[in-house]
Amino acid sequence: MAAAPTPLDAHLANLAAALLPFRQYEELLAGWGETLARRLVDGGRLLVAGNGGSAAEAQHLTAELVGKLRDDRRPLSALALHAETSALTAIGNDYGYDEVFARQVRAHGRADDILLLLSTSGTSTNLLAAAQAGRDTGLRCWALTGPAPNPLADLCHDTLAVPSPDSQVVQELHLVASHLLCEYVEQALPTALAGPGAPVRTGVEVVLDGGAGQQVDA
Numbered sequence: 257m258a259a260a261p262t263p264l265d266a267h268l269a270n271l272a273a274a275l276l277p278f279r280q281y282e283e284l285l286a287g288w289g290e291t292l293a294r295r296l297v298d299g300g301r302l303l304v305a306g307n308g309g310s311a312a313e314a315q316h317l318t319a320e321l322v323g324k325l326r327d328d329r330r331p332l333s334a335l336a337l338h339a340e341t342s343a344l345t346a347i348g349n350d351y352g353y354d355e356v357f358a359r360q361v362r363a364h365g366r367a368d369d370i371l372l373l374l375s376t377s378g379t380s381t382n383l384l385a386a387a388q389a390g391r392d393t394g395l396r397c398w399a400l401t402g403p404a405p406n407p408l409a410d411l412c413h414d415t416l417a418v419p420s421p422d423s424q425v426v427q428e429l430h431l432v433a434s435h436l437l438c439e440y441v442e443q444a445l446p447t448a449l450a451g452p453g454a455p456v457r458t459g460v461e462v463v464l465d466g467g468a469g470q471q472v473d474a
Contacts, residue, residue, distance in 0.1 A: 267424070274420040274429055284416055285433060288398065289440020290448075292370055295396075296321075296441075297448040301333035303365055303395070305357045305386055306374035309427050310400075311338040314374050317434040325438040329445060335364060337386075357386035367394030374430055375399070376423040378406025387411040400433055402426040 261269070292302060302321065304314040318334035337360045338344060347356045361371060371390040373383045378401035387408060390397045397412040404417035416433055418426045 267422075270420060270422045270425045271428060274418060274422075274425050277419075278429065278432070281416055281433065281436075284414065285436045286440050288414070288437055290444045291396070292437070293441045293444035293448040295368060295370055296332045296334075297445070300366065300369045301335060301364070302370045302372060303335050303337060303361060303390075304372045304374070305337040305360075305383065307338070307380055307382070310374035310376065310430070311336070313427060313431050313434060314372070315339055316431065317372075317438070320434070320438045321441065325435070325442055327442070329442065332441070337361070337364075354381045354385050357382050358389035361386050361389040361395070362393055365390060365393045365395045369395045370398065371395045372398045372400070373408060373412065374401075375406075375408050376402040376426045376430075378402060378404070378408035378417075380408070383408055384411060400430045 409415035
């Protein structure tokens, strides 16, 4: 009788299975990078939010943009809404936890800014409220989620949905996606700083569930 797989074996097997189709995200992430670079150069900002481990990953992303990923360059405006602890707790106390991100989106977001929401389940009510607030305010809403369909993917303009049933693997690939997004932003910055150039790719939803990709107009 074969020995049961160790936790390490099982985890690496799940990760390897999810990594195989990950190259299909390239077009989406490159398009996000171009769009985000141009928006940030034009004076816009990126707002991000998540819960738990997803909050940590979202804050990791903003650190790379305000700081740098590789080479020195201008700082880029990116705010992690869950890191605003006084605002978050005050809003939660006065308006309820479902509003902790949505109210900040309405306060800080401007038309054509980018709102990126991270959720392994795609069902967190505070993130759904934030996405709706973003759409109402005129922000472009993106999501990193687990398997689709899910409510957050339905509310956002663009979604990168990792199909793994293992939430740990989903979060690990969200971190990969965040690093790649920063790579593409930094790659697109020279063109963005030079002024209008080639059309930006937008409105792409990539869902790796074995089906065809779907394009959604933003």
